[in-house]
Amino acid sequence: MVLVATAVPALAEGGDPCAGIDTNLTDKRAREYAHLIVDAFSKDLKPSERFKPSDVEVGSFLESDEWSAVSASIPTADMAMFFFQEVGGKKQFKDVWGGIAEASEAPQLIKWAEDLGAPRNLATCFADQVTFDDSADSPFGFTVDLTFSTKAEERLTALHEEVVVSASYYGDPSEKGKEFVDDVGRFDLGTETVQVPASPGIAEISGNQVGESDLEWIEGRPNVNVNVFTARISGDDNLISCDFIDGPLDDVIQSMPVALHCTLIEEEVDAELKP
Secondary structure, eight states: OOOOOOOOOOOOSSSOTTTTOBOOOOHHHHHHHHHHHHHHHGGGSOGGGOOOGGGOEEEEEEEETTEEEEEEEETTEEEEEEEEEEETTEEEEEEEEOSOEEGGGHHHHHHHHHHHTOOHHHHHHHHHHTEEOTTSOOTTOEEEEEEEOHHHHHHHHHTTOEEEEEEEEEEOBOTTTGGGOOTTSOEEEEEEEEEEESSSEEEEEOOTTOOGGGGGGBSSSOEEEEEEEEOOSSOSSOOEEEOEEEEEHHHHHHHOSEEEEEEEGGGOOOOOEEO
């Protein structure tokens, strides 16, 4: 299972899909679930990949009766939803769901959670947390046209490998944002990641990671950096070198779909800055 960042909630119109759910993420709960996630995952990793509770970032909390779920990221994967059931006074890890889904897929997500044993209200709230409204147009979305060298496509197909398109939004900080810049003096607006087949085609970045209200933290319009790499289904290493994007988002939108060509790293083809 591939764990990637969750999307903007948009399950249904009217009513609160999380009504009756305890969503109060306290510091105590964050620490508790960080330890639970380490106990469930770290011990099965290679020694070089094992992690500590301090490496776990818990983003949200859901609880109904003896069932609970938290969205969290670990060093080896991005944000995902981890499910637990309390049995005999102890919380037991049940399963993890990672990814983003369209609002139309909410019924399947609810069924998945209920099949685990989670109550209906928790399953419904979970589905709301990890779906986005595919009918909503974002002014920050764009598309890229992925192509592959013959060698790259043949190798990735043989390995049943997929690719990840990662779009990181950023900008020069406004006065309000200067206190929160990263190591290179930029204000980070967030990253959206999508996973697609390793074959020629269009990959869509929704832009839902960024909202109009976020622009108050930067001067002018956002920039975006886009990188493409293998999803590491077949192994621990990235296998491809791809063209990349780094610059004004408006230029990317005007040029879409932006062509990004990928080759095997061993082909030693220089990647190009686009658009």
